[in-house]
Amino acid sequence: MGKVLIIGAxxxxxxxxxxxxxxxxxxxxxxxxxxxxSKCDAIAEKIGGNRIQTAQVDADNVPELIELINSYKxxxxxxxxxxxxxxTIMDAxxxxxxxxxxxxxxEPKEEAKFEYKWQWAYQEKFKExxxxxxxxxxxxxxxxxxxxxxxAKHHFDELHYLDIxxxxxxxxxxxxxxxFNPEINIREVTQxxxxxxNGAWKLTEPHEIHKPLNYPEIGPKESYLIYHExxxxxxxxxxxxxxxxxxxxxxxxxxxxxxxxxxxxxxxxEPVQFKGMDIIPIEFLKAVLPNPGDLGExxxxxxxxxxxxxxxxxxxxKTYYIYNNCDHEDAYKExxxxxxxxxxxxPATIGAMMFLKGLWKQPGVFNVEExxxxxxxxxxxxxxxxxxxxxDVDLEL
Amino acid sequence: MGKVLIIGAxxxxxxxxxxxxxxxxxxxxxxxxxxxxSKCDAIAEKIGGNRIQTAQVDADNVPELIELINSYKxxxxxxxxxxxxxxTIMDAxxxxxxxxxxxxxxEPKEEAKFEYKWQWAYQEKFKExxxxxxxxxxxxxxxxxxxxxxxAKHHFDELHYLDIxxxxxxxxxxxxxxxFNPEINIREVTQxxxxxxNGAWKLTEPHEIHKPLNYPEIGPKESYLIYHExxxxxxxxxxxxxxxxxxxxxxxxxxxxxxxxxxxxxxxxEPVQFKGMDIIPIEFLKAVLPNPGDLGExxxxxxxxxxxxxxxxxxxxKTYYIYNNCDHEDAYKExxxxxxxxxxxxPATIGAMMFLKGLWKQPGVFNVEExxxxxxxxxxxxxxxxxxxxxDVDLEL
Numbered sequence: 001m002g003k004v005l006i007i008g009a010x011x012x013x014x015x016x017x018x019x020x021x022x023x024x025x026x027x028x029x030x031x032x033x034x035x036x037x038s039k040c041d042a043i044a045e046k047i048g049g050n051r052i053q054t055a056q057v058d059a060d061n062v063p064e065l066i067e068l069i070n071s072y073k074x075x076x077x078x079x080x081x082x083x084x085x086x087x088t089i090m091d092a093x094x095x096x097x098x099x100x101x102x103x104x105x106x107e108p109k110e111e112a113k114f115e116y117k118w119q120w121a122y123q124e125k126f127k128e129x130x131x132x133x134x135x136x137x138x139x140x141x142x143x144x145x146x147x148x149x150x151x152a153k154h155h156f157d158e159l160h161y162l163d164i165x166x167x168x169x170x171x172x173x174x175x176x177x178x179x180f181n182p183e184i185n186i187r188e189v190t191q192x193x194x195x196x197x198n199g200a201w202k203l204t205e206p207h208e209i210h211k212p213l214n215y216p217e218i219g220p221k222e223s224y225l226i227y228h229e230x231x232x233x234x235x236x237x238x239x240x241x242x243x244x245x246x247x248x249x250x251x252x253x254x255x256x257x258x259x260x261x262x263x264x265x266x267x268x269x270e271p272v273q274f275k276g277m278d279i280i281p282i283e284f285l286k287a288v289l290p291n292p293g294d295l296g297e298x299x300x301x302x303x304x305x306x307x308x309x310x311x312x313x314x315x316x317x318k319t320y321y322i323y324n325n326c327d328h329e330d331a332y333k334e335x336x337x338x339x340x341x342x343x344x345x346x347p348a349t350i351g352a353m354m355f356l357k358g359l360w361k362q363p364g365v366f367n368v369e370e371x372x373x374x375x376x377x378x379x380x381x382x383x384x385x386x387x388x389x390x391x392d393v394d395l396e397l
Numbered sequence: 398m399g400k401v402l403i404i405g406a407x408x409x410x411x412x413x414x415x416x417x418x419x420x421x422x423x424x425x426x427x428x429x430x431x432x433x434x435s436k437c438d439a440i441a442e443k444i445g446g447n448r449i450q451t452a453q454v455d456a457d458n459v460p461e462l463i464e465l466i467n468s469y470k471x472x473x474x475x476x477x478x479x480x481x482x483x484x485t486i487m488d489a490x491x492x493x494x495x496x497x498x499x500x501x502x503x504e505p506k507e508e509a510k511f512e513y514k515w516q517w518a519y520q521e522k523f524k525e526x527x528x529x530x531x532x533x534x535x536x537x538x539x540x541x542x543x544x545x546x547x548x549a550k551h552h553f554d555e556l557h558y559l560d561i562x563x564x565x566x567x568x569x570x571x572x573x574x575x576x577f578n579p580e581i582n583i584r585e586v587t588q589x590x591x592x593x594x595n596g597a598w599k600l601t602e603p604h605e606i607h608k609p610l611n612y613p614e615i616g617p618k619e620s621y622l623i624y625h626e627x628x629x630x631x632x633x634x635x636x637x638x639x640x641x642x643x644x645x646x647x648x649x650x651x652x653x654x655x656x657x658x659x660x661x662x663x664x665x666x667e668p669v670q671f672k673g674m675d676i677i678p679i680e681f682l683k684a685v686l687p688n689p690g691d692l693g694e695x696x697x698x699x700x701x702x703x704x705x706x707x708x709x710x711x712x713x714x715k716t717y718y719i720y721n722n723c724d725h726e727d728a729y730k731e732x733x734x735x736x737x738x739x740x741x742x743x744p745a746t747i748g749a750m751m752f753l754k755g756l757w758k759q760p761g762v763f764n765v766e767e768x769x770x771x772x773x774x775x776x777x778x779x780x781x782x783x784x785x786x787x788x789d790v791d792l793e794l
Binding site: 277 | 658660661663670676
């Protein structure tokens, strides 16, 4: 049916390549490219069957990207590289006339804002070129927004309160590691908290608001209000929301490690002079921390991510909880990566499928809640991330 | 009276230069040299009066050291550079026929052992050359060993139990910083504990043994048994010791920071590949942590370091406690550095004075407890580090 170019060969790229390779009726040709071609080759070899071609590309370099895209001529570029590289890849897509999908919003290196403004600014360009750009199609952002769209479509007349809840109850057996790119992870969880209430953003100190939340099959876990990027597009696309928040679980030890990493200056994004070189501390930290892609082997336990919604249906107040639980060991058995990569890579694969099938294909730049959620969620059930609904339960909202 | 070359322009070098400059009757000419000449120039300028000459030298480079020593022709080289550089400086002293003094034992970069074996191996060479090498003449090692020698000379017939106790009750107002070179500090306090008992070394896990000890003018502080280098020479030079231990105070936050620094790999001494370079994590950590030399300004509180001894005098059991308390603010007022640098630099200055006066001058390699403690301790009282004695008190030994 279609030809895809995957850029990025980390944990998420590994999952996307595995999943796409298993759906030949949709993904007839697949190329995997990254800065380090040997990583792509290793993934391709593990998948086998000559399903995956590989290539070397520096995703910071627009001319290199253009050359690769022009030579391979994909129908879609699936960007699972670093968020720093979203804009260079979007530029290359515009230049070559190819549609685009990613899983996390663009971040400039020098500030950690988690805002869509840079990518939304491409709206007119993609529209004029007749190309589709699908933003944030992982789990969160991604499935959480599609869950919200599904709730709005089928179960509510008005959404009023939204809590996105993200629990990782897994144990990787290491004293400290991040579940995805440490640079992005640490920047995300150490920033100030922020949530939407009554038409305005409310700021909190980092980790200022927290409480135990009860997760299905897991039980209560201390959960912290943090800012997460999908909130920005959700309050724009669902303007009836009176409040929208994002909660994530952290263990005490994880928070202690984060606090120390900040105290000692290793979370810094300003270069430090070292032996005549300029080194950004958090980039070096990434080099010494365990590689998130290698955590899978001994990772036990589940993730549970979902949306807790209160609103109106037929004039009555209603509560609704839609979620997926994903098991780290099962994810590892299938793709050789842990659940945090798995829950990001599977939705990216399905998003690409939606595009290639023509179901999510229209000129412009879109967040995933702007598309029809139904065919996506149907596939999600089939492709390893079954989801569940609870109606009219106590949601601690 | 004499000409000295100081190598090393950190906190300790700053104190040594200040102190020596204030004693012109002993130190008639002073040169301060380090890898970065501008640091020497800044110290010299602050001292003023054209008392200090400065020079650039790479202390890892024996030919460069030889050239500098030959051109300046000092009577003594005072090494307050890094412990990694002890041997290159000793080699240069032998080559040029100049005596030597340092404040910390040689450490190879690749292993952290805190052993004197490498420097003791120079014994015959210094003897044959008719030169003196004075090892470990800071506070600990240094004054603690001289305190022990003084106790043995004046108050005991036999030393049986020795506890060296090192309390820093100061507060620098920063979330985390080390009081001296972070590389050496972290390697020292994260290693296994070790103490001497009944003729053998006993090993403990890091920080396994700890208890609150009571410090004069400070009160009780949780103190941890760690290995410290002077124990090695003291049990050799005072063979009646049945037990010798070293205790250091640490706050919970300091230990938490150390634990995390180890967990995340930033205490590592093996190179890590980063952007095509080999970078040693603990060296990069040093570049991001506060410079110990800059801690002085807001440092409040005291250090208290001393020796608690039990033994026999005239056939009766006796206890004895000899210690110095040093105030961070007073140290800063006098020299612009905090007490940890001050308590190291003042003894190095007095050791150099002992050599130049001919009181501690004999061919060979010596630890400070092998010399006459009396003239040294007399000077210590005069030069900013007055000491105190307590007899027959409960020493918690």
